[in-house]
Amino acid sequence: RPLVFSGVQPTGNLHLGNYLGAIRRFVALQDSYDCIYCVVDLHSLTAQLVYPDLKDQIRAITAAYLAAGIDPKKHIVFNQSQVMQHAELAWIFNCVARIGWMNRMTQFKDKAGKDRENASLGLLAYPSLMAADILVYRATHVPVGEDQKQHLELTRDIAQKFNNDFSDRIAALGLGVEMKMGDEVVNGFFPITEPVIGGPAARIMSLRDGSKKMSKSDPSDLSRINLTDDADAISKKIKKAKTDPEALPSEIAGLAGRPEAENLVGIYAGLSDMTKEAVLKEFGGQQFSTFKPALADLAVDRLAPIASEMRRTLGDRAYIDAVLKDGGERAGVLAEATMKNVRDIIGLIQG
């Protein structure tokens, strides 16, 4: 049965990339699937160990989920650390995955920088915890931005290796299910997860540099539109966004070699639910002096209601904490059911 899982780290202000690449898609999927949306607080420790306000950051991501329209009664919203089975399965996956797999991850290489020997073990093992987040629910579909594609491929590799390494035990315990892998039908315990990536906003770039993704950790606040920015800040950032001097083309091919222009067109397309082609049909031939104010108006129109609902929700801390507790309890039941099977498959004694 299809099940959607995804998460966002409480590592700072959410931005337009997080919203268009991830959260907005979470909202869209909840009408057709059972969904589990997590604030992945344990992951945030890989970026920085000590936060002055981690609890508030966790609440802020939760408030963004709710303000964007996720229904915590029909679906599950919780923070990762409340369900200890994530960490338990991550340990097992640390023993399934190979160091070479982790060393190849571009996010690890980018975030560890030159001084790799000094990066935390947690940063290296990040994808293993991510695989556990997903597979502890045996989730089948994971909506993410394009930057997470490589980690999801690793999740598939981990699931496949676990299924192969333990195939006899899985069969003996009758815990295998048939699943499709390409044209083949295979039997395994963990599903081979499908990434849900795509559309014009799968990779939103920095407003200051079209070759870098929009990111919470970029030191320049002008590089991103935060979900909590007011109308003035949004307009100012779009006005100052780097562009080239040419008018917008009428065809997609005309965006080649113009990453900043392509990014702004992608943002417009994402916010308006149009294709990039349709945006260019409307704005082709026009200068950025016309397009940027139209984009700013659209961004304010779409983001302002979310920001104001987020502020309102954040005012009721007890409510947010209750949502997380209730979600954590419901998620914990599902996760424990998987872990009981996993412990049996591995051959651990459990009471």
Ligand code: AQP
């Ligand atoms: N620029 C982006 N465009 C589209 N999607 C994006 N996502 C992140 N940046 C973009 C997607 O947002 C979800 C949550 O991301 P995360 O907080 O878990 O981690 P991240 O990818 O590391 O996000 P940031 O903002 O770039 O944080 P830092 O600066 O800390 O690395 C994911 O689905 C991600 O794909």
